[in-house]
Amino acid sequence: MNLGNRIVSFFVFIISLLPFWVLYCLSDFLFFILYYVVGYRKKVVYENLSNSFPSKSDEEIKQIAKNFFVFLSDMIIETIKMRTITAKEVEKRMVVHATHEIYRHLEQGKPVIGTTAHYSNWELGIHRLSLMLKDPLLIIYKPLSNKGFEQTFNNIRSRFNAQMVPMKQTLRQILAYENTPHMSMFLSDQTPARSESSFFTPFLGQDTLMFLGMEKIAKRTDFPVVYCHINRIRRGYYECTFSTLFETPKATDNHEITLAYNKYLEKLIHDKPEQWLWSHRRWKHKPSA
Structure with a gap:
């Protein structure tokens, strides 16, 4: 880790020691900077929202965008707080519901494929899952170009013994635990490179390139697929509800798991759109003619 990354890591640690009420004051200031001063990816956010909700007025789109930036600021600050x-x-801050949808599989000796999205505070969800499970928890992640930042945030994510697994090592690591009850968590709404996938499907009304890794691994292993829905109740407080999407993935048709995941996530986004990561360039790839 170079000097710059060490300095960032140090300041993350110092800020994380502050009480929540001070952190939310910082979040309010961060929102002002991101939204009014810098205009961080405002164009991307407005474009994504307008294309996803064509029936909404400009004022409705602006309000969702503003609510999103309020949420994003809190998310950044809460992620820093995860350091300590x-x-x-x-x-206390994330209540879990329907935990039997995880435990019943693990108690039968079945590993679980967990899936979620860049929705609500998925980062805090890593800590909550780690504390909930006695069995190994593998977090599948997309490596960053800045390895120093990657190390800093992976150290935060793995504080309660979650194991961070780079995407290209996913199958090898899961098969290493094949005969051991464990859970592997996928953020399945990430944007693949064109070399990683060629499967487009409608999502929020737009042709969307999808990762198929979670589905392929589920069908190969036949581990049940469970969705982890994290929802913000109020500022700083969340709930996580588990739902089994597929008991026997091998019995599904091609793309059935991915399409069911999309449909589930679409409903969540329509219910509370401000909690999804609209600043992400999700639709930068277009299908061929």
Whole structure:
């Protein structure tokens, strides 16, 4: 880790020691900077929202965008807080529901394929899952170009023993635990490179290039697929509800798992659009003619 990354890591640690009420004051200031001063990816956010909700007025789109930036600022600050947050505080701030949808599979000796999205506070969800499970938890992630930042944030994510697995090592790591009850978590709404996928499907009314890795691994292993829906209740407080999407993935048709995932996520986004990551360039790839 170079000097610059060490300095960033140090300041992340110092800021994380502040109490939540101070952190949310910082979040309010960060929102002002991102939204009014810098205009961080405003064009991308407005374009994504307008294309996803063509029936909404300009004023409605602007309000969703503003609510999103308020949420994004809180998300950034809460992720920093994860550096030193206690286990007790994590459990207080994220309540879990329908945990039997995870435990019943693990208690039968079946590993679980978990899937979620860049929706609500998925980062805090890593800590909550880590504390909930006695079995190994593998977090599948897309490596960053800045390896220093990657190391900093992976150290935060793995504080309660989650194992960080780069995407290209996913199958090897899952098969290493094939005969051991465990859970592998996928953020399945990421944007693949054109070399990584050629499957486009409608999502939020737009042709969308999809990763098929989660589906392929589920069908190969026949591990049940469980969606982890994280929802913001109020500022700083969340709930996570588990739902089994597929008990026997091998019995599904090609793309059935991916399409079911999309449909599930679309409903969540329509219900509370401000909680999804609109600043992400999700539709930068277009299908061939």
